Amino acid sequence: MMILLKVWSFYLRIAVKFPVLKTIVPFIxxxxxxxxxxxxxxxxxxxxxxxxxxxSAFGTLTxxxxxTQYLEDSVVRLAxxxxxxxALGIPLGILVGLSDRVRQWVWPILLFFQAIGDxxxxxxxLVWFGFSLTTITLVIVYTVLFPIVxxxxxxxxxxxxxxxxxxxxxxxxxxxxxxxxxxxxxLPNIMTGLRNGLGYxxxxxxxxxxxxxxxxIGFMMFDARRAGSVxxxxxxxxxxxxxxxxxxxxxxxxxERATGKRxxxxxx
Amino acid sequence: MGPGYAxxxxxxxxxxxxxxxxxxxxxxxxxxxxxxxVAQGEFISIVGPSGCGKTTLLNMIAGFLPISGGxxxxxxxxxxxPGPDRGVVFQTFALFPWKxxxxxxxxxxxxRGLPKKECDQIALEFLSLVGLEHVAEKYPNELSGGMxxxxxVVRALANxxxxxxxxEPFASVDAQTRMTLQEELTKIWQERRPTILFIxxxxxxxxxxxxxxxxxxxxxxxEDMPVHLQRPRIWENLMEDGxxxxxxxxxxxxVRSA
Numbered sequence: 001m002m003i004l005l006k007v008w009s010f011y012l013r014i015a016v017k018f019p020v021l022k023t024i025v026p027f028i029x030x031x032x033x034x035x036x037x038x039x040x041x042x043x044x045x046x047x048x049x050x051x052x053x054x055x056s057a058f059g060t061l062t063x064x065x066x067x068t069q070y071l072e073d074s075v076v077r078l079a080x081x082x083x084x085x086x087a088l089g090i091p092l093g094i095l096v097g098l099s100d101r102v103r104q105w106v107w108p109i110l111l112f113f114q115a116i117g118d119x120x121x122x123x124x125x126l127v128w129f130g131f132s133l134t135t136i137t138l139v140i141v142y143t144v145l146f147p148i149v150x151x152x153x154x155x156x157x158x159x160x161x162x163x164x165x166x167x168x169x170x171x172x173x174x175x176x177x178x179x180x181x182x183x184x185x186x187l188p189n190i191m192t193g194l195r196n197g198l199g200y201x202x203x204x205x206x207x208x209x210x211x212x213x214x215x216x217i218g219f220m221m222f223d224a225r226r227a228g229s230v231x232x233x234x235x236x237x238x239x240x241x242x243x244x245x246x247x248x249x250x251x252x253x254x255x256e257r258a259t260g261k262r263x264x265x266x267x268x
Numbered sequence: 269m270g271p272g273y274a275x276x277x278x279x280x281x282x283x284x285x286x287x288x289x290x291x292x293x294x295x296x297x298x299x300x301x302x303x304x305x306v307a308q309g310e311f312i313s314i315v316g317p318s319g320c321g322k323t324t325l326l327n328m329i330a331g332f333l334p335i336s337g338g339x340x341x342x343x344x345x346x347x348x349x350p351g352p353d354r355g356v357v358f359q360t361f362a363l364f365p366w367k368x369x370x371x372x373x374x375x376x377x378x379x380r381g382l383p384k385k386e387c388d389q390i391a392l393e394f395l396s397l398v399g400l401e402h403v404a405e406k407y408p409n410e411l412s413g414g415m416x417x418x419x420x421v422v423r424a425l426a427n428x429x430x431x432x433x434x435x436e437p438f439a440s441v442d443a444q445t446r447m448t449l450q451e452e453l454t455k456i457w458q459e460r461r462p463t464i465l466f467i468x469x470x471x472x473x474x475x476x477x478x479x480x481x482x483x484x485x486x487x488x489x490x491e492d493m494p495v496h497l498q499r500p501r502i503w504e505n506l507m508e509d510g511x512x513x514x515x516x517x518x519x520x521x522x523v524r525s526a
Binding site: 172265 | 330331332349350351352354355356358360362363364365366375376379380407408409410423424427
């Protein structure tokens, strides 16, 4: 018991120095369990390869350049789709949030189209644009757009009326109020929208790549199924999870720390 | 005398406010018929029980609410929506959480189109009025309530408004801080002589601060009395002062009869 406590306190101390440990250590029991299951041959090796097999597949595919190329394709598609989605979604969200008239007109339409999920658009997009990059990008934009519009408009409406009034009585024009008050005030909600949007977009991308598939992580996984290479399917899954963690902790979380949390708009 | 000190008056004439209450399904009159003249450099308190229309009155002067009847003029010009000629200090402070203290105070000057450097200079000058230069780079949520409202007051002053409108600004800080803020406000007023219209439900506060106390009741002026007390006003001196006590009880009986 004492030894366990000592190990725990040692881990806590060292984790302060090397925060990356806090990310890696929780996975250790999971990986050990996975190794045990594969080593004990609970399932045939061809159905469930072990962690070492996945790592060596990672090595081979990276060496061949396939993995890096596919990864780049997927990430660029998501980034382009997300950028377009953000560029359209934030202004639309602000309009819907600020103007009752716009909201009355747009809200039912938004809800209607939100219900037609991303993948449900694929058949008609394939008819119109074929198995092309346009099809993939449109699906991503579509997926990213709704969470951003809905959350942005929610954020806009949550900005206190006193802040609007303060800015106006200090001489700000209405346009200036949007820039100085509405946008920063809505930022925590916009980030939530972006987080959801990217999450949904990432899933939609994989699904679209499986269907439209010429390259990308989704294509790699589906292609591996055809070739009967379970190890590559697992590798794809590991890559997906890792990549999302990286996006979250290197892009989204730092923005949130520097804005909403710093300003006291959101608590831990 | 600077440009902010030109002769001007806030004149309110037969002002009324009626709005439709969708829950009651009928019209409600918050302000019946208020006429009031505020001289340049005057410090006037408006006191009354909740629901007497004092906040509605302030919101109309600030231009946040349209008026239903009568007129509000500054320098004989009718007011039109919110504007930098009327500075507002809010009960909720209403500081921009995403701006540092110095950027909050410099916001008004920046909206006037002054270069950033000059805005910072003005902001620091006004922050020194309340001894807060040292928190210039902090965000509002890092300050205590009392400090936040000091920032709120100098942010409104930094714009050199013709009238400073204060809506129960000290209602949400603790009692000791409130007394300090009240003394500081009278000190600033003596130094710079802005026209101040101060809304409160606290009778002692209304008498302590102002030259003139207006008691509102049910959307009408019930009483308008001058306050002849020495300045500077300090709580330790006034608390036992006969005139202060007499005035306070006079105002209190009016408010309670309201």
